[in-house]
Amino acid sequence: MKIVSVVGARPQFIKLEPVCRAIGAVQASGGAIEHVIVHTGQHYDLRMNDVFWDELKLPHVDHHLGVGSGRHGEQTAKMLERIEPVLMNATPDGVLVFGDTNSTLAAALAASKLHIPVAHVEAGLRSFDRRMPEEINRVITDQLSDLLFTPTATGSENLRAEGIPSSRIRQTGDVMWDILKRNLPRIAQRKAVLERFGLADASYALATIHRAANTDDPRRLRVIFDGLAKIHREFPVVVPLHPRTRNALDTLGILRRARDAMLVVEPQGYLDMLALERSARLIVTDSGGVQKEAFLLGVPCVTLREHTEWTETVNAGWNRLVPPLSARVIVEASMEMANRKPEPDTGHSCEVFGDGNAAAHIIEALIEIEAGSLDGGMDG
Numbered sequence: 001m002k003i004v005s006v007v008g009a010r011p012q013f014i015k016l017e018p019v020c021r022a023i024g025a026v027q028a029s030g031g032a033i034e035h036v037i038v039h040t041g042q043h044y045d046l047r048m049n050d051v052f053w054d055e056l057k058l059p060h061v062d063h064h065l066g067v068g069s070g071r072h073g074e075q076t077a078k079m080l081e082r083i084e085p086v087l088m089n090a091t092p093d094g095v096l097v098f099g100d101t102n103s104t105l106a107a108a109l110a111a112s113k114l115h116i117p118v119a120h121v122e123a124g125l126r127s128f129d130r131r132m133p134e135e136i137n138r139v140i141t142d143q144l145s146d147l148l149f150t151p152t153a154t155g156s157e158n159l160r161a162e163g164i165p166s167s168r169i170r171q172t173g174d175v176m177w178d179i180l181k182r183n184l185p186r187i188a189q190r191k192a193v194l195e196r197f198g199l200a201d202a203s204y205a206l207a208t209i210h211r212a213a214n215t216d217d218p219r220r221l222r223v224i225f226d227g228l229a230k231i232h233r234e235f236p237v238v239v240p241l242h243p244r245t246r247n248a249l250d251t252l253g254i255l256r257r258a259r260d261a262m263l264v265v266e267p268q269g270y271l272d273m274l275a276l277e278r279s280a281r282l283i284v285t286d287s288g289g290v291q292k293e294a295f296l297l298g299v300p301c302v303t304l305r306e307h308t309e310w311t312e313t314v315n316a317g318w319n320r321l322v323p324p325l326s327a328r329v330i331v332e333a334s335m336e337m338a339n340r341k342p343e344p345d346t347g348h349s350c351e352v353f354g355d356g357n358a359a360a361h362i363i364e365a366l367i368e369i370e371a372g373s374l375d376g377g378m379d380g
Contacts (some may be wrong), residue, residue, distance in 0.1 A: 124155025173354015
């Protein structure tokens with residue numbers, strides 16, 4: 001069986017690692033799986049790309065398409081143009097796509113038009129907000145996919161509500177829980193990053209802002225950083241600054257003020273970022289992955305969005321949605337969450353995201369289906 005995995009952005013590199021590990025385990029035991037990795041180049045900044053790739057010890061990329069940034073239509077079109085000949089030459093039995101980026105959508109479209117079965121890792125997520133480009137990517141990719149690997153029961157329910165047959169849905173758990181769970185001992189020992197920034201356990205807030213809805217709206221961006229500056233007066237706020245956010249702050253002329261008002265640092269590697277998350281008193285973010293990691297690590301989170309695809313974290317009381325329309329509201333919500341004293345495990349169970357072996361379940365499903373014809377099995 002030959003599988004092509006298509007990735008392009010930092011969260012997808014994380015999701016790819018457990019899958020590569022699971023495929024390697026099958027290969028080591030004599031299983032016949034050929035794995036081809038395609039990197040679209042959607043994330044091309046060294047700190048957002050190569051550092052993660054090296055730290056996660058991912059296999060060599062077979063095809064790097066070098067697409068780079070651009071408007072959604074432009075970027076997706078370039079990806080389609082460059083993915084199609086790769087798939088035509090590779091002739092895989094299936095294409096594996098991850099998450100909700102433009103790389104995900106482009107790969108699913110290219111494969112579908114070539115009549116190559118598509119399997120979607122992290123299927124079924126819904127924020128029900130079509131203003132989010134990620135939501136459009138998710139919905140279309142799920143409709144195009146022949147096999148849908150959902151991280152939670154909610155994801156499976158969403159797909160069935162949209163008329164997708166249960167035969168195409170596999171609830172495997174979350175591959176990001178796989179890698180986080182496996183690395184928990186390393187994260188707990190990783191104190192150098194805290195020392196580097198002069199931080200102590202549970203003494204600071206960690207903030208990540210990168211979503212276009214926030215960075216491309218000057219009013220929202222000012223409100224967010226005004227709120228973070230006010231929180232910093234109570235306890236330190238550490239902000240690993242995404243390149244998009246840095247450019248947006250610079251364009252507004254408030255980058256220097258942000259650096260003066262809080263602890264602005266460069267983007268961090270995977271393990272250092274998890275170490276910062278684990279030791280934080282509070283996480284403030286607009287990232288889907290970070291709000292989920294906050295839940296898995298048992299750290300209260302404020303998500304600066306109107307909606308989230310990770311509804312389980314909100315329902316459990318560990319994540320609070322705050323539209324970034326008022327600095328005062330951001331501060332009040334943040335202080336309330338930071339001062340929470342939840343009972344151990346109250347409203348909190350990582351089991352909602354599976355048993356920590358999602359990638360193995362995914363590869364097992366692909367092998368099982370391939371044994372009866374991948375195409376026919378997926379369509380079944």
